[in-house]
Amino acid sequence: MAFADEITVAQLEADPYPIYARLRRESPVAWVPAANVWFVTRWQDVEFVSKNSELFAAEVPTSPVERSMGKPTILTCDGPVHDELRRGFDQKYRPRAVAEYIDDLARPIVAEYLERIALLGEIDLMAHYFEPTSSLCLARSLGFDSVDVKTLQRWFHGMAIGAANYENDPEKQAISDAASAEVEAAIIPIFERLEKHPDDSAMSRMLHDGMEPACTRARAFLLPSIKVALLGGMQEPGHGAGTVLVGLLTNPEQMKALRSDLDRLLPKAVDEGLRWVAPIGTQMRRATRDVELGGVTIPAGAPVPQSSPPHAATRRAT
Numbered sequence: 001m002a003f004a005d006e007i008t009v010a011q012l013e014a015d016p017y018p019i020y021a022r023l024r025r026e027s028p029v030a031w032v033p034a035a036n037v038w039f040v041t042r043w044q045d046v047e048f049v050s051k052n053s054e055l056f057a058a059e060v061p062t063s064p065v066e067r068s069m070g071k072p073t074i075l076t077c078d079g080p081v082h083d084e085l086r087r088g089f090d091q092k093y094r095p096r097a098v099a100e101y102i103d104d105l106a107r108p109i110v111a112e113y114l115e116r117i118a119l120l121g122e123i124d125l126m127a128h129y130f131e132p133t134s135s136l137c138l139a140r141s142l143g144f145d146s147v148d149v150k151t152l153q154r155w156f157h158g159m160a161i162g163a164a165n166y167e168n169d170p171e172k173q174a175i176s177d178a179a180s181a182e183v184e185a186a187i188i189p190i191f192e193r194l195e196k197h198p199d200d201s202a203m204s205r206m207l208h209d210g211m212e213p214a215c216t217r218a219r220a221f222l223l224p225s226i227k228v229a230l231l232g233g234m235q236e237p238g239h240g241a242g243t244v245l246v247g248l249l250t251n252p253e254q255m256k257a258l259r260s261d262l263d264r265l266l267p268k269a270v271d272e273g274l275r276w277v278a279p280i281g282t283q284m285r286r287a288t289r290d291v292e293l294g295g296v297t298i299p300a301g302a303p304v305p306q307s308s309p310p311h312a313a314t315r316r317a318t
Protein backbone atom coordinates (compact mmCIF):
# COMPACT_ATOMS: atom_id res chain seq x y z
CA MET A 1 0.00 0.00 0.00
CA ALA A 2 1.35 3.45 -0.89
CA PHE A 3 2.11 5.78 2.03
CA ALA A 4 -0.56 8.29 0.92
CA ASP A 5 -3.23 5.56 1.15
CA GLU A 6 -2.42 5.00 4.83
CA ILE A 7 -2.67 8.63 5.93
CA THR A 8 -5.61 9.35 8.24
CA VAL A 9 -7.34 12.64 9.00
CA ALA A 10 -6.58 12.12 12.70
CA GLN A 11 -2.84 11.91 11.90
CA LEU A 12 -3.03 15.05 9.78
CA GLU A 13 -4.80 16.90 12.56
CA ALA A 14 -2.37 15.70 15.24
CA ASP A 15 0.87 16.62 13.40
CA PRO A 16 0.93 17.01 9.61
CA TYR A 17 4.60 17.92 9.27
CA PRO A 18 6.22 14.45 9.32
CA ILE A 19 3.52 13.38 6.85
CA TYR A 20 4.25 16.29 4.51
CA ALA A 21 7.99 15.58 4.81
CA ARG A 22 7.53 11.93 3.82
CA LEU A 23 5.17 12.88 0.98
CA ARG A 24 7.75 15.36 -0.32
CA ARG A 25 10.35 12.58 -0.36
CA GLU A 26 8.21 9.72 -1.70
CA SER A 27 5.24 11.18 -3.61
CA PRO A 28 5.20 14.98 -3.62
CA VAL A 29 1.92 15.08 -5.56
CA ALA A 30 -0.32 12.39 -4.14
CA TRP A 31 -3.97 11.36 -3.92
CA VAL A 32 -4.87 11.08 -0.21
CA PRO A 33 -8.06 8.99 -0.01
CA ALA A 34 -8.84 9.83 3.64
CA ALA A 35 -9.08 13.52 2.76
CA ASN A 36 -10.60 13.01 -0.74
CA VAL A 37 -8.06 15.31 -2.35
CA TRP A 38 -4.69 15.49 -4.12
CA PHE A 39 -1.91 16.84 -1.89
CA VAL A 40 0.80 19.05 -3.39
CA THR A 41 3.64 19.35 -0.88
CA ARG A 42 6.75 20.80 -2.60
CA TRP A 43 7.43 24.54 -2.61
CA GLN A 44 7.88 24.86 -6.36
CA ASP A 45 4.74 22.83 -7.12
CA VAL A 46 2.69 24.83 -4.61
CA GLU A 47 3.90 28.03 -6.23
CA PHE A 48 2.99 26.68 -9.68
CA VAL A 49 -0.52 25.72 -8.59
CA SER A 50 -1.06 29.05 -6.80
CA LYS A 51 0.02 31.12 -9.78
CA ASN A 52 -1.82 29.30 -12.58
CA SER A 53 -5.52 29.93 -12.04
CA GLU A 54 -6.36 28.79 -15.59
CA LEU A 55 -5.05 25.32 -14.70
CA PHE A 56 -5.97 25.36 -11.02
CA ALA A 57 -9.14 27.33 -10.27
CA ALA A 58 -10.07 28.61 -6.81
CA GLU A 59 -13.65 27.38 -7.20
CA VAL A 60 -13.90 23.81 -5.89
CA PRO A 61 -17.42 22.29 -5.87
CA THR A 62 -16.50 19.95 -3.00
CA SER A 63 -14.81 22.73 -1.04
CA PRO A 64 -15.48 22.45 2.70
CA VAL A 65 -15.17 26.25 2.82
CA GLU A 66 -18.13 26.70 0.46
CA ARG A 67 -20.09 23.90 2.11
CA SER A 68 -19.64 25.64 5.46
CA MET A 69 -19.85 29.30 4.55
CA GLY A 70 -21.88 29.54 1.35
CA LYS A 71 -21.06 30.75 -2.13
CA PRO A 72 -19.28 32.71 -3.52
CA THR A 73 -16.50 33.20 -1.00
CA ILE A 74 -13.53 35.39 -1.80
CA LEU A 75 -11.34 32.31 -1.26
CA THR A 76 -13.18 30.14 -3.76
CA CYS A 77 -13.63 32.27 -6.85
CA ASP A 78 -11.49 33.89 -9.54
CA GLY A 79 -11.98 36.64 -12.10
CA PRO A 80 -14.49 39.51 -11.89
CA VAL A 81 -16.42 38.10 -8.89
CA HIS A 82 -13.18 37.79 -6.94
CA ASP A 83 -12.13 41.29 -8.02
CA GLU A 84 -15.43 42.71 -6.85
CA LEU A 85 -15.16 41.02 -3.44
CA ARG A 86 -11.56 42.19 -3.12
CA ARG A 87 -12.56 45.79 -3.78
CA GLY A 88 -14.70 45.69 -0.64
CA PHE A 89 -11.93 44.17 1.51
CA ASP A 90 -9.04 46.18 0.16
CA GLN A 91 -10.30 49.53 1.39
CA LYS A 92 -9.90 48.42 5.00
CA TYR A 93 -7.28 45.63 4.88
CA ARG A 94 -4.52 46.76 2.52
CA PRO A 95 -1.28 47.16 4.54
CA ARG A 96 -1.24 50.92 4.07
CA ALA A 97 -4.86 51.23 5.23
CA VAL A 98 -4.19 48.98 8.25
CA ALA A 99 -1.12 51.03 9.23
CA GLU A 100 -3.35 54.06 9.71
CA TYR A 101 -5.62 52.53 12.33
CA ILE A 102 -3.89 49.48 13.81
CA ASP A 103 -2.23 51.21 16.78
CA ASP A 104 -5.43 52.96 17.88
CA LEU A 105 -7.36 49.73 17.46
CA ALA A 106 -4.95 47.17 18.91
CA ARG A 107 -3.09 48.96 21.73
CA PRO A 108 -6.07 49.42 24.11
CA ILE A 109 -7.18 45.81 23.53
CA VAL A 110 -3.67 44.46 24.12
CA ALA A 111 -3.18 46.66 27.20
CA GLU A 112 -6.44 45.40 28.72
CA TYR A 113 -5.51 41.75 28.17
CA LEU A 114 -1.95 42.21 29.50
CA GLU A 115 -3.49 43.55 32.71
CA ARG A 116 -5.95 40.68 32.85
CA ILE A 117 -3.39 37.92 32.40
CA ALA A 118 -1.09 39.52 34.96
CA LEU A 119 -3.80 38.84 37.55
CA LEU A 120 -4.45 35.26 36.49
CA GLY A 121 -1.27 33.46 37.56
CA GLU A 122 -0.77 30.41 35.37
CA ILE A 123 -2.54 30.81 32.02
CA ASP A 124 -2.85 29.35 28.55
CA LEU A 125 -1.42 32.20 26.48
CA MET A 126 -3.22 31.11 23.32
CA ALA A 127 -6.69 30.88 24.87
CA HIS A 128 -6.36 33.76 27.34
CA TYR A 129 -4.29 36.27 25.40
CA PHE A 130 -3.60 35.65 21.69
CA GLU A 131 -7.03 34.44 20.61
CA PRO A 132 -8.96 37.15 22.49
CA THR A 133 -6.75 40.03 21.31
CA SER A 134 -6.67 38.78 17.72
CA SER A 135 -10.43 38.15 17.65
CA LEU A 136 -11.33 41.50 19.16
CA CYS A 137 -9.10 43.46 16.77
CA LEU A 138 -10.61 41.76 13.75
CA ALA A 139 -14.19 41.86 15.02
CA ARG A 140 -14.02 45.56 15.89
CA SER A 141 -12.43 46.45 12.53
CA LEU A 142 -15.08 44.45 10.67
CA GLY A 143 -17.89 46.17 12.57
CA PHE A 144 -18.93 43.68 15.29
CA ASP A 145 -18.84 46.28 18.02
CA SER A 146 -20.51 44.45 20.86
CA VAL A 147 -19.84 40.72 20.33
CA ASP A 148 -17.93 39.31 23.31
CA VAL A 149 -14.71 37.31 23.15
CA LYS A 150 -16.20 33.95 24.13
CA THR A 151 -18.74 34.21 21.31
CA LEU A 152 -16.03 35.20 18.81
CA GLN A 153 -13.88 32.25 19.87
CA ARG A 154 -16.85 29.88 19.56
CA TRP A 155 -17.58 31.25 16.08
CA PHE A 156 -14.12 30.83 14.65
CA HIS A 157 -13.41 27.49 16.31
CA GLY A 158 -16.75 26.22 14.95
CA MET A 159 -16.24 27.58 11.45
CA ALA A 160 -12.64 26.31 11.38
CA ILE A 161 -13.96 22.78 11.95
CA GLY A 162 -16.22 23.15 8.89
CA ALA A 163 -13.55 24.76 6.69
CA ALA A 164 -11.24 21.79 7.30
CA ASN A 165 -13.95 19.11 7.07
CA TYR A 166 -12.50 17.53 3.92
CA GLU A 167 -13.92 14.14 4.84
CA ASN A 168 -17.45 15.64 5.18
CA ASP A 169 -18.02 14.29 8.68
CA PRO A 170 -21.66 15.16 9.61
CA GLU A 171 -20.84 15.78 13.28
CA LYS A 172 -18.12 18.27 12.39
CA GLN A 173 -20.43 19.92 9.84
CA ALA A 174 -23.18 20.34 12.44
CA ILE A 175 -20.80 22.25 14.76
CA SER A 176 -19.74 24.49 11.90
CA ASP A 177 -23.29 25.05 10.63
CA ALA A 178 -24.43 26.12 14.10
CA ALA A 179 -21.57 28.65 14.32
CA SER A 180 -22.30 29.87 10.82
CA ALA A 181 -26.01 30.38 11.62
CA GLU A 182 -25.08 32.37 14.75
CA VAL A 183 -22.75 34.58 12.70
CA GLU A 184 -25.49 35.22 10.13
CA ALA A 185 -28.03 36.13 12.81
CA ALA A 186 -25.54 38.63 14.22
CA ILE A 187 -24.63 40.14 10.84
CA ILE A 188 -28.12 40.81 9.48
CA PRO A 189 -29.02 43.60 11.95
CA ILE A 190 -25.58 45.15 11.40
CA PHE A 191 -26.15 45.12 7.62
CA GLU A 192 -29.58 46.72 8.14
CA ARG A 193 -28.04 49.54 10.15
CA LEU A 194 -25.06 50.05 7.82
CA GLU A 195 -27.22 50.14 4.71
CA LYS A 196 -28.86 53.28 6.11
CA HIS A 197 -25.92 54.68 8.08
CA PRO A 198 -22.49 53.80 6.62
CA ASP A 199 -19.50 54.06 8.93
CA ASP A 200 -15.76 53.36 8.80
CA SER A 201 -16.00 49.60 9.48
CA ALA A 202 -14.88 46.98 6.95
CA MET A 203 -18.44 45.63 6.65
CA SER A 204 -19.70 49.09 5.79
CA ARG A 205 -16.99 49.50 3.16
CA MET A 206 -17.89 46.10 1.71
CA LEU A 207 -21.55 47.05 1.53
CA HIS A 208 -20.92 50.43 -0.05
CA ASP A 209 -18.33 51.29 -2.63
CA GLY A 210 -17.37 54.40 -0.70
CA MET A 211 -18.83 55.98 2.37
CA GLU A 212 -22.06 56.91 0.54
CA PRO A 213 -25.05 54.56 0.63
CA ALA A 214 -25.51 55.16 -3.12
CA CYS A 215 -23.99 51.89 -4.39
CA THR A 216 -24.83 49.00 -2.10
CA ARG A 217 -23.61 45.43 -2.63
CA ALA A 218 -26.05 42.60 -1.92
CA ARG A 219 -25.94 41.04 1.56
CA ALA A 220 -26.02 37.48 0.19
CA PHE A 221 -23.01 38.28 -2.02
CA LEU A 222 -20.95 39.48 0.95
CA LEU A 223 -21.99 37.10 3.73
CA PRO A 224 -19.85 34.05 2.82
CA SER A 225 -16.72 36.18 2.45
CA ILE A 226 -17.32 37.97 5.73
CA LYS A 227 -17.42 34.53 7.35
CA VAL A 228 -14.07 33.75 5.69
CA ALA A 229 -12.62 36.98 7.07
CA LEU A 230 -14.06 36.26 10.51
CA LEU A 231 -12.45 32.86 10.57
CA GLY A 232 -9.12 33.70 8.90
CA GLY A 233 -8.72 37.13 10.40
CA MET A 234 -9.51 36.12 13.98
CA GLN A 235 -7.64 32.84 14.07
CA GLU A 236 -4.51 33.27 11.97
CA PRO A 237 -2.89 36.36 13.51
CA GLY A 238 -3.44 35.05 17.06
CA HIS A 239 -2.15 31.56 16.32
CA GLY A 240 0.76 32.96 14.30
CA ALA A 241 1.76 35.32 17.11
CA GLY A 242 1.58 32.46 19.60
CA THR A 243 3.89 30.37 17.44
CA VAL A 244 6.39 33.22 17.21
CA LEU A 245 6.44 33.51 21.00
CA VAL A 246 6.94 29.74 21.45
CA GLY A 247 9.87 29.89 19.01
CA LEU A 248 11.44 32.78 20.92
CA LEU A 249 10.86 31.36 24.41
CA THR A 250 12.44 28.07 23.38
CA ASN A 251 15.41 29.85 21.74
CA PRO A 252 16.62 32.32 24.41
CA GLU A 253 19.54 33.50 22.26
CA GLN A 254 17.14 34.56 19.53
CA MET A 255 14.91 36.28 22.11
CA LYS A 256 17.95 38.19 23.38
CA ALA A 257 18.94 39.25 19.87
CA LEU A 258 15.36 40.31 19.11
CA ARG A 259 15.13 42.46 22.24
CA SER A 260 18.33 44.27 21.29
CA ASP A 261 17.15 45.12 17.75
CA LEU A 262 13.37 44.98 17.87
CA ASP A 263 12.54 47.10 14.81
CA ARG A 264 14.75 45.07 12.47
CA LEU A 265 14.27 41.58 13.88
CA LEU A 266 10.59 41.50 14.86
CA PRO A 267 9.30 41.37 11.24
CA LYS A 268 11.80 38.57 10.55
CA ALA A 269 10.70 36.68 13.65
CA VAL A 270 7.06 36.95 12.54
CA ASP A 271 7.90 35.67 9.04
CA GLU A 272 9.85 32.77 10.49
CA GLY A 273 7.09 31.87 12.95
CA LEU A 274 4.50 31.79 10.14
CA ARG A 275 6.84 29.64 8.02
CA TRP A 276 7.64 27.29 10.91
CA VAL A 277 4.02 26.44 11.76
CA ALA A 278 1.62 27.71 9.11
CA PRO A 279 -1.59 29.01 10.75
CA ILE A 280 -3.44 27.91 7.60
CA GLY A 281 -2.31 24.39 6.76
CA THR A 282 -3.63 24.15 3.24
CA GLN A 283 -5.15 26.14 0.41
CA MET A 284 -7.50 24.49 -2.06
CA ARG A 285 -7.66 24.59 -5.87
CA ARG A 286 -9.41 22.53 -8.60
CA ALA A 287 -7.65 21.15 -11.68
CA THR A 288 -9.49 22.61 -14.70
CA ARG A 289 -8.07 19.92 -17.01
CA ASP A 290 -5.73 16.92 -16.73
CA VAL A 291 -2.47 18.41 -15.44
CA GLU A 292 0.89 16.69 -15.08
CA LEU A 293 2.65 17.76 -11.92
CA GLY A 294 5.41 16.14 -9.89
CA GLY A 295 5.45 13.12 -12.18
CA VAL A 296 1.73 12.27 -11.88
CA THR A 297 -1.39 13.33 -13.75
CA ILE A 298 -4.01 15.14 -11.70
CA PRO A 299 -7.33 14.52 -13.44
CA ALA A 300 -9.58 17.38 -14.57
CA GLY A 301 -11.95 18.43 -11.78
CA ALA A 302 -9.84 17.01 -8.96
CA PRO A 303 -9.61 19.01 -5.72
CA VAL A 304 -6.02 19.95 -4.92
CA PRO A 305 -5.03 21.36 -1.54
CA GLN A 306 -1.46 22.52 -1.40
CA SER A 307 0.09 22.14 2.02
CA SER A 308 2.16 24.96 3.39
CA PRO A 309 5.53 23.24 3.80
CA PRO A 310 7.07 24.44 7.06
CA HIS A 311 10.11 22.72 8.59
CA ALA A 312 11.51 21.97 5.12
CA ALA A 313 11.06 25.12 3.08
CA THR A 314 13.02 28.32 3.47
CA ARG A 315 10.12 30.47 2.29
CA ARG A 316 6.43 30.55 3.08
CA ALA A 317 4.13 28.78 0.67
CA THR A 318 1.44 31.43 0.61
Ligand code: HEM
Pocket residue numbers: 074075086089093138228229232233234236237240274279280283284318
Ligand atom coordinates in the same frame (compact mmCIF):
# COMPACT_ATOMS: atom_id res chain seq x y z
C1 HEM B 1 -0.96 35.76 10.14
C2 HEM B 1 -2.13 36.10 9.61
C3 HEM B 1 -2.73 35.48 8.39
C4 HEM B 1 -2.37 34.38 7.67
C5 HEM B 1 -1.20 33.42 7.93
C6 HEM B 1 -3.31 34.26 6.59
C7 HEM B 1 -3.26 33.29 5.62
C8 HEM B 1 -3.97 33.32 4.45
C9 HEM B 1 -3.77 32.44 3.32
C10 HEM B 1 -2.75 31.31 3.26
C11 HEM B 1 -4.63 32.82 2.36
C12 HEM B 1 -4.72 32.28 0.95
C13 HEM B 1 -5.58 31.12 0.80
C14 HEM B 1 -5.71 30.69 -0.68
O1 HEM B 1 -5.05 31.27 -1.55
O2 HEM B 1 -6.45 29.78 -0.93
C15 HEM B 1 -5.42 33.93 2.88
C16 HEM B 1 -6.42 34.59 2.22
C17 HEM B 1 -7.25 35.53 2.80
N1 HEM B 1 -7.16 36.05 4.07
FE1 HEM B 1 -5.71 35.67 5.36
N2 HEM B 1 -4.23 35.28 6.68
C18 HEM B 1 -3.93 36.04 7.76
C19 HEM B 1 -4.61 37.16 8.22
C20 HEM B 1 -5.79 37.62 7.71
C21 HEM B 1 -6.57 38.72 8.26
C22 HEM B 1 -6.20 39.54 9.51
C23 HEM B 1 -7.66 38.87 7.49
C24 HEM B 1 -8.71 39.90 7.74
C25 HEM B 1 -9.63 40.27 6.95
C26 HEM B 1 -7.56 37.87 6.41
C27 HEM B 1 -8.46 37.68 5.38
C28 HEM B 1 -8.19 36.94 4.26
C29 HEM B 1 -8.98 37.02 3.04
C30 HEM B 1 -10.21 37.91 2.82
C31 HEM B 1 -8.39 36.12 2.12
C32 HEM B 1 -8.81 35.87 0.69
C33 HEM B 1 -7.98 36.74 -0.22
C34 HEM B 1 -8.27 36.55 -1.69
O3 HEM B 1 -8.61 35.45 -2.12
O4 HEM B 1 -8.13 37.52 -2.44
N3 HEM B 1 -6.41 37.14 6.60
N4 HEM B 1 -4.98 34.21 4.16
